Amino acid sequence: MRLPQSQAAVLETASATEAQTIERLAEETGRKPETVTGAVFDLRDEGLVAVEERTESSVDLTDEGRTYAEEGLPEIRLYRAAVGAGADEEPVQMGRVIGASGLDGPQVNIALSNYARKGYGRIESGEITADPDADPDEDAEAAALSAVAEGEEVTDATVLERLDSRGLVERSERTVRSVTLTDEGVTALMEGIEAAETVDRLTPELLTSGEWRDVEFTEYNVEADAAEYRGGKVHILRQTADRVKDVLVGMGFKEMAGPHADADFWINDCLFMPQDHPARTHWDRFALEVPPIHDLPEALVERVRTAHLEGVGDDGDGYHSPWSEDFARAVALRGHTTSLSMRYLSGHAVGELEPPQRYFSVEKVYRNDTLDPTHLLEFFQIEGWVMAEDLSVRDLMGTFEEFYRQFGITDLRFKPHYNPYTEPSFELFGRHPETGELIEIGNSGMFREEVLRPLGIDCDVMAWGLALERLLMLMYGFEDIRDVHGTLADLELLRETEVIR
Template identity: 35%
Template sequence: MFMDIELHNDEKRILQIFQKFEKSTLNFDEISQEIEKEKIMRASLWLTGHSLAEVLEESKKLVKLSSEGLEANEKQLPERRLSKYILDNNIESIGIKDLSKVESLEKGEINPLLGNLKKKNLITIDKGNIVFKNLDYEDEEENLISKLANLDEGLDISELSKEDKKIVDSLKKRGLIEVKEIKNRELKLTSEGIEYIKNPIEIKEEITQLTKEDILSGKWKECDIRAYDATIPTEKVYPAKPHPMAKIIDDVKDILVSIGFKEVKTSAVQTEFWNFDSLFEPQDHPARDMQDTFFLKYPNKGEVNEELLQKLKSIHESGIVGDEQISKGWGYVFSEDVSKKVVLRTHTTVSSIKYLASLSEEEKEKPHKIFCIDRVFRNEAIDYKHLPEFYQCEGIVMDDNVNFDNLVGLLSEFLNKLGFEKVRIRPAYFPFTEPSLEAEVYVEGKGWMELLGAGIFRPEVLEPFGIKKPVLAWGIGLSRLVMMILELKDIRELHKNDLDWIRNSRVKSVK
């Protein structure tokens, strides 16, 4: 009954392993003791195609502590450390502004701390003071962290209650645990396979590619010549491909180039002159303090064109460029030292303003359409939707008589090409554009979501650089866009280098 079955030598070796162990089912780990691991799945699938065996696959998701979770288990959660601080110092409450003085709390933990305390209903806030309802509270997150810390292999998520699964989701958002899928594979002989291994299995040298030498020497008579069967399933092959993030960035670049834009680049390190002052952002603006901006310790000052510096000083203080009164300005004393401080850029708009500043008088008479896609840096607490480093895409259009309607049309076309059919525009405020807008897109199942901001550069931004034409400007958070396209719930998943996720993710072209 098996005369017509032609088996590959690897298939025969696996069947011999069944004969050796006298079993009808073997785990892949057992088989790997006798044959190379990379050959097992392929040969098993061939045996399946011959109806001699079947592959049994069982997968389970294991919950384990991340490196941050292991650290939290040793140091305790920030909530507990704060309650212990209050208890140890015999005080009834602590002011929100005084949290930075608590030595056991790290700077990055302070911002999300209040949210976690409120979510757990542990505190009340009275006139800016945090008051614990019970300093000796029981914390379900702590209990689960402690339980996971004692398990080397993790905990099967299917064994958790509905309430525990909610705690798992909460801890995952905090980056304290990770969920990994583990697959267990077995090969089970069918009744035909059991019958097959009752007979001796002979392994001969096998020829997979017949050569001239094999024919002339007569070697082909002594060997098995492997027949090809295109219907037999094979093991998955993962060819090289770009990371999903890189793929979407490339698609966005192609869209912009296709509608006439050219790409520009600038350094990640900028002076406050270019990052803030050139965009008419006042030097006492909250976004420029240590909570939002990364300042360089060395070098802590950069070079600035003195002529441009004086122009910006004048526009900031009194709204005057040369002899022309553009606006009232901000009415404060502009600091040249602040302007020379060095920061990591907080937006890619700095690329556009430096491009405009670089134009010659002849080039200023021509239309321009440029964009920049690059990393930006914000001093933010890390959570499921915030990272201190992320990608942003920004662009400008400079031409005679371009107006707000042109901007709306451009953005609608751009978002349509990204795959968003429903787009709506609403008024917004940005310090360097007027009028300004925010564009929202409709995502099935999630409703309307904000995706980009835009506007027309204010005269205070353009006049110091001699730009007389109107300039339309827009910016989009690419990391948020990628999250929406890939349907991710946590932005950190984009940077974990999970090989299985990268291999199996399918990114539909956004072009």
Template identity: 70%
Template sequence: MQLPEAQVAVLKTADADTDRPITELAEEADLKVETATGAALALAEEGLLSVTEREEATTTLTEEGREYVEQGLPELRLYEAALEAGADDEPVSLGQLLGEAGLDGPAVDIALANFARKGYGTVDSGEVSATADADPDADDERRALDALDAGETVEDTELLDQLESRGLIERQESTTRLVSVSDDGVTALMEGVEVAETVGQVSPELITSGEWRDVEFAEYNVEAEAEEPAHGREHILRQTANRVKDVLVGMGFKEMDGPHVDAQFWINDCLFMPQDHPARTHWDQFDLESPEEIQDLPDELVERVRSAHLEGVGEDSEGYHSPWEESVARSLDLRGHTTSLSMRHLSGFAKGDLEPPERYFSVEKVYRNDTLDPTHLLEFFQIEGWVLAEDLSARDLMGTFTEFYEQFGITDLDFKPHYNPYTEPSFELFGTHPETGEIVEVGNSGIFRAEVLEPLGVEADVMAWGLSLERLLMLMYGFEDIRDVHGTLCDLELLRDVEVVY
């Protein structure tokens, strides 16, 4: 019997008594895995080989998971520090325990989120009480991480789901093809198998020399399954962002842009956010070590903003009874919202003085020190917009939202009154999730206060908003977890197949 060279190599390498992985046969036969796979499938079609498939799941620790194996889970470190400090008898200050446990940054939120969930104690008004009879050695998550680190198998799927949701493990599924020689294959080998003098691929040399006319070409099974190539394509989030831009341009808006790293002056101070506001701490923002501050700020505007904070604007405004330091205003952060772009434009700093009516928008990335969950990310896209005109009202703002969201098939918006330091009146926007029926917050909005506009030199009204691009996507397509389209948990098949609806 004559067969192509690759088929002969695979047939002679395979065993009759043992199922062997195709990768092992390929290595032994000095073939590429895909070449050996094609040969094995062709031999199986002829009944000379038996090919079976086995699904395998592998679980590995992430970098964070390995860190917790070495240092301990944050909640366990907090519990151990609490016991040492006597929190099983009397409540102890949370700040004291965080320092003793060596917890800071995101690890603090992780520790607090799991401390009570696992029954290690309670946190109330900044004080921690520890459960005396809790058993950290019996912590299922801790034991599972240790087992996986040691190369052992963990069978509890719910436990693995929990570890995966915390980003401590990665699970992957793969298909292994196992090959063995059939009875007919054994017979063929006993009778003798030779390499057929066939050509499997046309080369430039065959064509230029004319030898292609005399050679015998190998047969191809055009009905055989082939791997579908995974080509690149525009991300659904980018598609939606472009659609948002098209809609807003169609509504008469111009696009604005600006720096991702900016002074707190533009990010917060111009918005009449007091410098001791909780949202301006490192718990909510990402600040920069180098460079430490911005140099280019308009002195007159800085003085007017400072005066608004300390003294207020007009007869009915008193400002804030709290300190205001220019050094704080000059410090640099990753922007927590794109309203910093609005401040730059409304002040005339970006493009010069503006005369009403004007409409501007941006669809840009912002950064917040949030806890990752199905509706929150550390960085996401914000749809910023504002209208500068005379005699604007909340009804104008609500009408703008109604027109905008109708372009995406969303007609069930709800509006809820809200407080912002920089707008009055203010309200939040909510939509109904198409799959769960839950009410989802999609944005915040309002009319800028005099304390914002007068220092900027703006005499007309300005209505403004910040909307979430990712949550718009959730309402459009029914995603229940924002991480379905972001990061390591995203569904690649979904990203390849879903198209933005126009």
């Protein structure tokens, strides 16, 4: 039989008639007890040895107990000092006795509390008396302490209990395993045992010398947990954004880019947002303390102004709201990425666009809004638009059905809605793939003529927007975006977050 070295050694050392402890086997084989234990269990599993387990209790002195074993128990030292000072005849002042005893620190209190308990004498009003009949040599606790120190067994359980409660001894239990050879073990030995050479690691030397052919590799516990390993990971919101970008590029959309800080003109005025619209008041937008934008396309500004004040077309009415170019020129952080759409549609981003076109962006917007689990002061907006001749509401619906189907959201419903910049406008609702709930998934519409005509667009443009965070929440069950976005992000959570498929 061929066995790993440690097992072969244990088998050869074990006896069929005399049980041997692991420690003894370790000593005799010259191996570590834990190695022997492992080998013994393996041999037992093979049926070659039998293992008997019993519990053994042991008593050891604590540091304090060891001190008293050498110097004597404090109460006995006190008694001897008291007798020396004549306290067995008349009360003696305590201070003198303690001084003579050589006790100090906490030992003094220990001595005093045990002195009276054991009947060595009395302590009253600062004076000490000693019982002349007491015999410290008969002190059971002192005797037991010496016995433990000598490694002898203490039979009086009450005294042992007392020493334990005084913190002088420590009692412990351990399992002792004794090993004997089974009949199969004896047979195996008689048939002959060959020890295989085992190695822990495959080394370059083993490989180059070819020795690896003659060795046995120690077995690992392949089920044990390994140490934690952390690689890097793309941020969960970036992963979501990438997924959205993949879908949109697949649907023929091109990506837009543009400034985060922009003139209100591009952010709001081009969008036909009246200047006294509640969303344009100072507490909803992040105005920047920088001078107004240098250049705006003058002809476009004039057309936008006219659209606001007079409307577009023969039967168009403008808003009954004031319009000032100064406001339009003020610079703020964009509240939506529709500012990019305006720049692109106007021809000022990538030149005049001829239909058909599809464009998108997944970028940050800034809103001085109520904070909630999906809306921080900064969040990502998915924005997309399609420009073509003769688009109808049905085309808009078809596009969104396709987009949301990619995320498993089906059964879209279109709730008529109002936006200053689109008409018709719809809030999009869809059925959640898992919960089956009808959930709001975006805002959409056909850009108004008051938006498009000033930009020089004569065909139709449909557009929609949605918070990326909302999609993350809906699709991947994220509950609170605040844990991952921003400097309060929890690294542990980021590290443990599953990736997006």
